[in-house]
Amino acid sequence: MHAAFTVPLLVPRRHRHRRIIATSAASNATRLFLLLNLAAVAAAASAHTTWSSSSGSTQQHLVMDPNQMCKRARWSRGKMADICQNKPALLNQIARGVALGQTECQWQFRHRRWNCTSAKRSIKKVMLRDTRETGFVNAILAAGITFQVTRACTRGEQIGCSCAKKKKRKSKKKDPPLPEGDWQWDGCGENVEFGIKRSKDFLDTRYKKRSDMKTLVKLHNYGAGRLAIKNNMRTVCKCHGLSGSCTLKTCTRKMPSFREIGNKLKERFDGAAKVIAGNDGQSFIPEGETIKSPGKVDLVYSEESPSFCLPNPALGSFGTQGRVCNDTSQGEEGCGILCCGRGYDVRYEMVRTNCNCTFHYCCEVKCETCIVPTRISTCL
Amino acid sequence: MPGTILENLSGKKLSVLVTILLTFQIACFLVGLIAPSPATSQGILTTVCVDRDPKNKEINRWFTRSCPTQVHLSDRQSTAGLDANNLVFVAEMPHYSFDYSRWQQNLMGILQIDMVYQEDQKLLDPVMELTLDARLAYSDKDINKGKTPWQYYAHSEVKRYMECTFDEKSAHNDKNGYPYDCGMVPLFELGSLHHDYYLLNLRLPYNRTANKNVGLSRLEDVHIHTIHMNGGFTKVWVALKTFFFPIIIGIMVWFWHRVHILNRTPALLEYMLMSLGATLAFLNLPLEYLTLSFEMSYMLILSDIRQGVFYAMLLSFWLVFAGEHMLIQDHGEKNSLKLYWKHLSTIVVGCFCLLIFDLCERGVQLVNPFYSIWVTPIGTNLALSFIILAGISASIYFIFLCYMIWKVFRNISLKRAVLPSMSQARRLHYEGIIYRFNFLMLATVICAAVTVISFILSQVSEGQSKWDENMELELSSALHTGVYGMWNVYICAMLMLYAPSHKQWPDDPICNDGEEVEFSRLPTEGTANEISSLTSFAAKTSMD
Numbered sequence: 020m021h022a023a024f025t026v027p028l029l030v031p032r033r034h035r036h037r038r039i040i041a042t043s044a045a046s047n048a049t050r051l052f053l054l055l056n057l058a059a060v061a062a063a064a065s066a067h068t069t070w071s072s073s074s075g076s077t078q079q080h081l082v083m084d085p086n087q088m089c090k091r092a093r094w095s096r097g098k099m100a101d102i103c104q105n106k107p108a109l110l111n112q113i114a115r116g117v118a119l120g121q122t123e124c125q126w127q128f129r130h131r132r133w134n135c136t137s138a139k140r141s142i143k144k145v146m147l148r149d150t151r152e153t154g155f156v157n158a159i160l161a162a163g164i165t166f167q168v169t170r171a172c173t174r175g176e177q178i179g180c181s182c183a184k185k186k187k188r189k190s191k192k193k194d195p196p197l198p199e200g201d202w203q204w205d206g207c208g209e210n211v212e213f214g215i216k217r218s219k220d221f222l223d224t225r226y227k228k229r230s231d232m233k234t235l236v237k238l239h240n241y242g243a244g245r246l247a248i249k250n251n252m253r254t255v256c257k258c259h260g261l262s263g264s265c266t267l268k269t270c271t272r273k274m275p276s277f278r279e280i281g282n283k284l285k286e287r288f289d290g291a292a293k294v295i296a297g298n299d300g301q302s303f304i305p306e307g308e309t310i311k312s313p314g315k316v317d318l319v320y321s322e323e324s325p326s327f328c329l330p331n332p333a334l335g336s337f338g339t340q341g342r343v344c345n346d347t348s349q350g351e352e353g354c355g356i357l358c359c360g361r362g363y364d365v366r367y368e369m370v371r372t373n374c375n376c377t378f379h380y381c382c383e384v385k386c387e388t389c390i391v392p393t394r395i396s397t398c399l
Numbered sequence: 400m401p402g403t404i405l406e407n408l409s410g411k412k413l414s415v416l417v418t419i420l421l422t423f424q425i426a427c428f429l430v431g432l433i434a435p436s437p438a439t440s441q442g443i444l445t446t447v448c449v450d451r452d453p454k455n456k457e458i459n460r461w462f463t464r465s466c467p468t469q470v471h472l473s474d475r476q477s478t479a480g481l482d483a484n485n486l487v488f489v490a491e492m493p494h495y496s497f498d499y500s501r502w503q504q505n506l507m508g509i510l511q512i513d514m515v516y517q518e519d520q521k522l523l524d525p526v527m528e529l530t531l532d533a534r535l536a537y538s539d540k541d542i543n544k545g546k547t548p549w550q551y552y553a554h555s556e557v558k559r560y561m562e563c564t565f566d567e568k569s570a571h572n573d574k575n576g577y578p579y580d581c582g583m584v585p586l587f588e589l590g591s592l593h594h595d596y597y598l599l600n601l602r603l604p605y606n607r608t609a610n611k612n613v614g615l616s617r618l619e620d621v622h623i624h625t626i627h628m629n630g631g632f633t634k635v636w637v638a639l640k641t642f643f644f645p646i647i648i649g650i651m652v653w654f655w656h657r658v659h660i661l662n663r664t665p666a667l668l669e670y671m672l673m674s675l676g677a678t679l680a681f682l683n684l685p686l687e688y689l690t691l692s693f694e695m696s697y698m699l700i701l702s703d704i705r706q707g708v709f710y711a712m713l714l715s716f717w718l719v720f721a722g723e724h725m726l727i728q729d730h731g732e733k734n735s736l737k738l739y740w741k742h743l744s745t746i747v748v749g750c751f752c753l754l755i756f757d758l759c760e761r762g763v764q765l766v767n768p769f770y771s772i773w774v775t776p777i778g779t780n781l782a783l784s785f786i787i788l789a790g791i792s793a794s795i796y797f798i799f800l801c802y803m804i805w806k807v808f809r810n811i812s813l814k815r816a817v818l819p820s821m822s823q824a825r826r827l828h829y830e831g832i833i834y835r836f837n838f839l840m841l842a843t844v845i846c847a848a849v850t851v852i853s854f855i856l857s858q859v860s861e862g863q864s865k866w867d868e869n870m871e872l873e874l875s876s877a878l879h880t881g882v883y884g885m886w887n888v889y890i891c892a893m894l895m896l897y898a899p900s901h902k903q904w905p906d907d908p909i910c911n912d913g914e915e916v917e918f919s920r921l922p923t924e925g926t927a928n929e930i931s932s933l934t935s936f937a938a939k940t941s942m943d
Binding site for chain 2: 170172173174175177180202203204205206207209210253255257259261262263265266267268269270271272273275276278279282373376377378379380381382384
């Protein structure tokens with residue numbers, strides 16, 4: 020049962036590998052918290068399976084449920100409504116993208132006081148504000164959608180992937196399907212452009228006409244999330260000139276793994292800049308005079324984050340009581356930070372873990388089970 | 400005393416000719432601007448199908464993207480209980496509703512495997528051996544816009560080496576599931592893109608005893624990147640060839656006619672010019688039109704040979720050209736290639752090495768498109784030794800060439816010192832010849848420099864600016880067509896300027912000058928092997 024604490028609310032396979040045998044008595048408060056967290060585990064786990072299985076039945080846990088967004092946008096027009104009404108396959112990929120972003124958010128924040136849980140609408144409450152966490156969630160969701168749509172295109176799925184070309188300037192039409200002649204003439208462009216476009220269509224167009232601070236920050240962070248993919252594409256080149264020499268060289272790009280994108284965004288999160296509204300009302304400027312103004316890839320926020328130390332339903336905070344921490348670390352997973360200075364409880368338990376694993380390609384892992392005495396610290 | 404057109408052409412006519420040639424040159428470059436980049440790549444994420452009957456060796460059993468059982472490798476549940484031999488990685492080429500056009504010429508496939516760190520496994524070796532069971536099928540459009548059934552094209556079990564690195568710093572303590580960074584692996588190369596659709600079925604058989612794929616970690620994704628030529632580029636390229644082919648043939652006919660109306664056997668340099676023109680005509684011959692209706696998988700190797708022959712001829716021509724302008728004619732006989740056997744053998748050896756290498760790589764690919772010479776240690780050593788040998792002969796050649804050119808220039812500068820003692824008319828004339836010779840040497844150096852620079856530029860532009868959204872122009876095609884047009888223009892100019900002139904030397908009144916008498920006593924005068932008066936000048940002055 021305590022697995023819920025050792026595992027930060029996601030990655031079900033880790034969850035499987037580690038099981039605590041002996042448990043210490045939990046206080047009433049902890050028990051309550053445990054229930055909450057279990058709900059979160061269920062949500063996270065189902066979000067995870069959503070991504071890998073094709074059904075969209077568990078999407079109610081998504082922070083930004085595309086289907087619900089579509090319901091709200093039923094009467095509106097524009098690109099988002101177009102996706103909602105006419106492109107169910109694309110919508111499905113977008114939903115998966117949101118789930119992917121959310122899962123990655125939980126992994127990146129697994130050691131933080133607020134661990135990106137969607138239990139009790141926590142993530143939605145965080146999203147209503149404009150804190151550093153909000154910025155990160157927005158960025159990673161935009162990145163998730165871009166990633167998933169691009170991936171689907173790369174698999175050749177028929178979700179209307181068009182060969183986005185540099186020709187946009189010439190033809191004013193909204194991405195016309197590429198005529199056969201163009202394909203013959205200069206091939207097909209990169210899929211990531213299509214992913215970026217669809218992510219923009221779905222997320223950004225709703226806010227196009229607004230220019231309040233929150234919207235500006237939100238759009239900026241969406242863009243930063245997408246750029247985290249685009250700027251970190253892997254390039255591989257192949258020479259195919261005379262006798263295979265490099266007189267002719269063609270390069271091709273591939274998306275990085277989503278974990279790497281998450282890492283990049285986490286770095287941006289750690290260095291996010293606080294901004295205030297600019298004088299023209301159309302932009303924002305960094306709060307401190309000396310801080311250089313944030314670039315396109317930087318995350319921004321306009322509100323200080325709550326401490327998330329104590330439970331506060333209005334903020335979506337569950338507090339950190341009962342969370343497992345690392346008492347030797349100085350970082351965010353360390354007990355000093357995670358427990359907000361309240362101190363922590365140390366106990367020793369026999370934990371059953373997998374060890375001496377051997378892996379056989381493709382799909383077989385053979386492990387022995389070891390029982391290891393483990394020191395577990397939990398926040399008071 | 401017959402000279403070449405270069406010497407007898409007036410400055411005005413020469414400048415007109417140079418302007419016309421430069422216009423052609425610029426046109427070639429501009430034509431390249433309308434063309435798209437030479438080649439495009441398309442990334443394909445393979446669909447993973449489950450082969451329930453891996454023992455079945457029936458070759459015409461194809462898995463397509465719509466196969467009944469598909470799994471996601473990242474989903475541990477769906478792969479549970481599956482064996483490595485069950486998994487088939489399927490890539491249908493091209494994507495979406497497109498079909499390949501024959502204008503797209505050829506197709507290359509690159510394999511890229513995404514692997515993740517598996518918990519408690521030790522890190523993978525940086526270089527691992529892959530065993531791939533790859534099958535290719537093709538299909539065409541049928542009359543009702545459907546596809547014909549997949550037909551067997553090629554099958555092979557091949558080995559490849561793959562380099563994988565693991566970024567331990569970024570992975571921190573949570574290595575499980577963190578991706579490896581694996582390099583690309585060339586998979587196949589089709590010399591002709593004759594069919595509309597291609598299908599790749601790839602298996603990674605696992606066999607511990609046969610040491611197959613034992614070094615792999617957990618797979619997440621298998622990508623196939625395909626590279627094909629752009630139809631637009633091929634069209635522009637072929638148009639350029641079609642344009643230059645009749646021109647060069649015409650100039651060659653004119654040149655040969657010019658040589659023949661003189662009552663002498665053609666000089667060595669004239670033979671060289673003709674052969675150079677012939678190799679250029681062979682290179683320009685727009686054979687690509689044939690690929691539109693025939694399956695010519697040997698097109699890649701043929702175009703290699705065509706280019707190789709042309710470059711070999713060009714290098715030989717430079718050598719002979721320099722030699723003919725320096726050689727002191729102390730024997731009256733006709734110059735022949737035998738004099739240059741030392742120098743030319745470097746070219747022959749170099750080209751022969753490259754030809755053998757090419758036949759080993761692309762020749763075998765005619766039979767097996769998955770073949771690569773680089774995967775076995777013997778093959779790698781063989782390929783490397785051929786390339787190194789070719790490189791050595793190339794450098795020896797350049798040492799020879801530079802030495803000869805240096806000698807020519809030294810000769811010229813030595814003789815320049817004698818010039819003031821000549822009569823004015825003659826002096827002006829010879830100064831003109833030296834100037835034009837220098838001019839042509841300069842043209843050669845410029846052409847070579849432009850080629851090298853454009854090569855470097857295309858490397859750079861391919862590396863970075865291709866992904867720059869703001870770049871509107873596709874420079875790499877323009878560089879290719881520009882360089883191609885430049886060598887065409889260069890050789891046309893050579894053929895035209897070095898054609899024998901029908902003009903006679905002006906019967907100048909300077910002949911009563913003592914110096915000029917010496918000129919007329921030149922042993923080379925009037926002999927058939929004399930091609931330009933510069934040569935005679937050089938020969939004469941060296942006698943002084």
